[in-house]
Amino acid sequence: xxxNSLHFLVFFGIVTSSYFLxxxxxxxxxxxxxxxxxxxxxxxxxxxxLGFTILVDxxxxxxxxxxxxxxxxxxxxxxxxxNIGVLAIYKYYFFIDSNLSAITRVFGQELHLPTWEIIxxxxxxxxxxxxxxxxxxxxxxxxxxxxxFGIYSLYVMFYPQLVAGPIERPQNLLHQFYxxxxxxxxxxxxxxxxxxxGLFKKVxxxxxxxxxxxxxxxxxxxxxxxxxxxxxxxxxxxxxCDFSGYxxxxxxxxxxxxxxxxxxxxxxxxxxxxxxxxxxWHISLSTWxxxxxxxxxxxxxxxxxxxxxxxxxxxxxxxxxxxxxxNFVIWGAIHGVLQITGIQLNRWFPALxxxxxxxxxxxxxxxxxxxLVTFAWVFFRIPSFSQIKWYFxxxxxxxxxxxxxxxxTMELIWSxxxxxYLFLMDKKLIQKPIGGFWVKLFISLFVIxxxxxxxxxxxxxxxx
Amino acid sequence: xxxxxxxxxxIFCAALLCIGYQSEWMSSLSKWMYGNESFLGSDKYxxxxxxxxxxxxQFRIKKEDKKLASYQxxxxxxxxxxxxxxxxxxxxxxxxxxxxxxxVKDLQFASxxxxxxxxxxxxxxxxNILLIEIVERNxxxxxxxxxFVKCFQLQKDQPSYKEKxxxxxxxxxxxxxxxxxxxxxxxxxxxxxxxxxxxxxPGDVVLSKDGQNLYLRETMEGDTPANSxxxxxxxxxxxxxxxxxxxxxxxxxxxxxxxxxxxAPNPVRALQTEKKLANELFTxxxxxxxxxxxxxxxxxxLSRNAKSNFYASDSHWNLNGATIxxxxxxxxxxxx
Numbered sequence: 001x002x003x004n005s006l007h008f009l010v011f012f013g014i015v016t017s018s019y020f021l022x023x024x025x026x027x028x029x030x031x032x033x034x035x036x037x038x039x040x041x042x043x044x045x046x047x048x049x050l051g052f053t054i055l056v057d058x059x060x061x062x063x064x065x066x067x068x069x070x071x072x073x074x075x076x077x078x079x080x081x082x083n084i085g086v087l088a089i090y091k092y093y094f095f096i097d098s099n100l101s102a103i104t105r106v107f108g109q110e111l112h113l114p115t116w117e118i119i120x121x122x123x124x125x126x127x128x129x130x131x132x133x134x135x136x137x138x139x140x141x142x143x144x145x146x147x148x149f150g151i152y153s154l155y156v157m158f159y160p161q162l163v164a165g166p167i168e169r170p171q172n173l174l175h176q177f178y179x180x181x182x183x184x185x186x187x188x189x190x191x192x193x194x195x196x197x198g199l200f201k202k203v204x205x206x207x208x209x210x211x212x213x214x215x216x217x218x219x220x221x222x223x224x225x226x227x228x229x230x231x232x233x234x235x236x237x238x239x240x241c242d243f244s245g246y247x248x249x250x251x252x253x254x255x256x257x258x259x260x261x262x263x264x265x266x267x268x269x270x271x272x273x274x275x276x277x278x279x280x281w282h283i284s285l286s287t288w289x290x291x292x293x294x295x296x297x298x299x300x301x302x303x304x305x306x307x308x309x310x311x312x313x314x315x316x317x318x319x320x321x322x323x324x325x326x327n328f329v330i331w332g333a334i335h336g337v338l339q340i341t342g343i344q345l346n347r348w349f350p351a352l353x354x355x356x357x358x359x360x361x362x363x364x365x366x367x368x369x370x371x372l373v374t375f376a377w378v379f380f381r382i383p384s385f386s387q388i389k390w391y392f393x394x395x396x397x398x399x400x401x402x403x404x405x406x407x408x409t410m411e412l413i414w415s416x417x418x419x420x421y422l423f424l425m426d427k428k429l430i431q432k433p434i435g436g437f438w439v440k441l442f443i444s445l446f447v448i449x450x451x452x453x454x455x456x457x458x459x460x461x462x463x464x
Numbered sequence: 465x466x467x468x469x470x471x472x473x474x475i476f477c478a479a480l481l482c483i484g485y486q487s488e489w490m491s492s493l494s495k496w497m498y499g500n501e502s503f504l505g506s507d508k509y510x511x512x513x514x515x516x517x518x519x520x521x522q523f524r525i526k527k528e529d530k531k532l533a534s535y536q537x538x539x540x541x542x543x544x545x546x547x548x549x550x551x552x553x554x555x556x557x558x559x560x561x562x563x564x565x566x567x568v569k570d571l572q573f574a575s576x577x578x579x580x581x582x583x584x585x586x587x588x589x590x591x592n593i594l595l596i597e598i599v600e601r602n603x604x605x606x607x608x609x610x611x612f613v614k615c616f617q618l619q620k621d622q623p624s625y626k627e628k629x630x631x632x633x634x635x636x637x638x639x640x641x642x643x644x645x646x647x648x649x650x651x652x653x654x655x656x657x658x659x660x661x662x663x664x665x666p667g668d669v670v671l672s673k674d675g676q677n678l679y680l681r682e683t684m685e686g687d688t689p690a691n692s693x694x695x696x697x698x699x700x701x702x703x704x705x706x707x708x709x710x711x712x713x714x715x716x717x718x719x720x721x722x723x724x725x726x727x728a729p730n731p732v733r734a735l736q737t738e739k740k741l742a743n744e745l746f747t748x749x750x751x752x753x754x755x756x757x758x759x760x761x762x763x764x765x766l767s768r769n770a771k772s773n774f775y776a777s778d779s780h781w782n783l784n785g786a787t788i789x790x791x792x793x794x795x796x797x798x799x800x
Contacts, residue, residue, distance in 0.1 A: 006634055006638055007633050007634050013474070013477035016473075017470040017473040018474055021474065408662060408663055410663065411662050449650075449654065450654050450657060
């Protein structure tokens with residue numbers, strides 16, 4: 001079920017009220033059963049895959065902790081292979097197959113993997129990464145192996161962050177399942193308001209912008225330059241509000257029950273550089289790659305060329321994590337190149353960092369960064385190279401065409417007003433509606449009801 | 465106090481979820497709500513299905529909730545068995561009684577979803593006629609599918625598990641929580657605000673150019689065959705005709721002596737409020753010399769004084785329109 005559905009609302013009501021009615025020692029069972037139900041609503045049989053990875057990593061963690069020397073590496077490798085293997089089969093099978101056939105065709109004999117009907121289990125990329133962070137942290141000695149199978153399962157399956165993050169670390173989340181969370185009115189109210197804020201971002205901003213974006217991208221060849229530019233900018237905000245909205249709802253839902261999940265977004269479009277953008281966007285994933293891939297490759301404690309290679313490797317993997325398609329790899333590569341370029345420019349011109357930190361310099365660098373990120377999002381949004389070709393062709397060759405609004409003027413103005421409101425919220429220049437909790441809640445819900453788009457559109461990051 | 469609230473919320477939400485999963489309970493509950501005029505009842509169809517989709521306050525016009533009266537005098541000669549596979553354009557307006565149709569000895573209705581329950585004709589002296597009635601917005605999709613041709617003894621279409629879980633439960637919960645008439649005023653407020661601000665009605669509903677009718681958006685816009693104004697190529701018409709001929713052959717193979725087709729036009733086509741030309745679907749079917757199915761063209765009769773034949777806030781024809789439908793069928797039956 002998606003967070004912006006009545007099914008989730010009713011489910012949340014049942015789980016949260018049961019949580020506070022139950023004695024502490026039974027709460028983990030409730031959350032585990034609820035998380036299983038939450039996952040099985042999508043496709044029940046895929047809980048077996050989740051079960052498999054949970055079993056492997058549970059035992060791997062214990063065996064790593066109880067072993068010495070090379071055996072520890074062996075058990076870690078087994079855990080990583082199992083998780084990456086599951087990802088490879090369920091997410092990358094067709095991608096591997098199509099590329100294998102393309103390569104072998106060049107040599108005169110087209111090879112294919114066995115035909116198999118697979119549907120990507122929802123949240124696979126997220127919970128496998130969360131599980132891998134557990135075994136890695138146990139291996140590194142930063143986390144004690146969890147001996148309670150139910151608690152470990154709950155760590156992987158905890159429903160607020162199961163299908164689209166934030167990708168948690170065991171040091172942050174595991175111990176919270178042992179802590180007794182009592183009713184705290186302020187905390188519950190803050191959690192509910194955060195959920196409502198996330199819902200606002202999703203159904204009022206993201207899904208409304210999606211109307212123009214989808215209409216434009218459905219027919220790229222017939223679009224004018226202005227339409228394409230507008231759709232590209234709107235897509236930047238659509239994906240931000242869609243994903244950060246989901247994260248807010250996840251974090252808020254957990255917060256109601258007393259769990260603190262990590263922040264996943266920090267006003268990314270106020271970033272002054274690409275490295276700054278990646279410190280603000282999908283923080284749980286970027287820190288995962290930093291801690292487990294980038295540092296493992298040596299980070300920046302190597303020669304400069306190797307350092308840049310490390311950066312490219314991380315961004316290429318990040319690209320492929322997002323989707324089994326070359327356009328995502330290109331998107332990752334673009335960010336890698338931009339990251340490296342930014343770093344090198346700062347090495348050549350150290351004064352740039354000072355210029356970008358305040359006043360007009362800061363504004364210009366924020367604008368420039370936003371434009372670069374929006375350019376990269378084009379490759380994220382358009383799935384095929386032929387369509388990308390049409391995009392750029394129409395972008396540069398339709399300058400004198402009249403533009404057709406898929407929105408009327410008022411809807412366009414309203415969309416810009418929403419984006420402006422988002423900026424003010426991100427810069428914390430605007431307070432949420434005044435008044436007590438109930439006033440804030442009802443005003444927010446009323447605005448969502450009035451202006452939201454309610455056709456239960458899935459969250460963009462669910463496809464990853 | 466907190467515990468009492470938590471227990472109440474738990475019981476309330478659990479009850480909602482249980483009822484939401486039970487199609488039989490939902491069916492009984494929805495029947496009660498549609499018939500109930502209190503604040504707990506539902507306005508969804510009482511003022512027209514298009515009002516129920518949009519809650520456009522100007523179209524809160526009470527619909528007649530009755531069917532056509534049967535004929536008093538039955539035919540002297542009853543030598544036809546009539547089978548009608550149809551939709552709400554038939555069964556919402558006409559009772560399954562032989563008195564409604566001239567010369568009919570045996571009458572059976574089946575909706576599209578229940579066509580596998582039909583009693584097939586047995587060899588006899590009585591003439592067996594199969595009438596397919598379908599609304600225009602569904603005609604080119606449902607009648608194109610090969611599944612129709614194979615379908616008479618097939619099991620009912622089963623929604624996939626995913627569809628059932630995501631769509632049915634969600635729709636049921638929406639119905640249970642928000643389909644009560646006490647919320648109608650808030651919904652009307654939303655529609656009014658959005659209409660004033662953006663000039664658009666929420667939901668899949670569009671206001672006619674003259675502001676006097678509501679239409680389903682898909683019957684006026686978009687690239688689907690449901691759109692009366694979608695330009696259809698010659699090959700599209702021919703493909704459709706081929707499917708209808710397959711349907712005819714199937715009907716004959718099942719024992720029917722004749723297969724008739726009646727397409728209820730989208731109201732926007734009959735009412736002609738949009739000042740643009742609809743496609744030539746009806747003309748093509750009427751004039752085709754290779755179409756084996758008997759096409760009953762109801763469009764000319766419905767288009768005369770069209771506004772008196774359709775509801776302003778509903779996608780269906782009204783009792784006048786249904787009378788025209790029944791009269792047309794009877795006209796043909798009397799010719800046999």
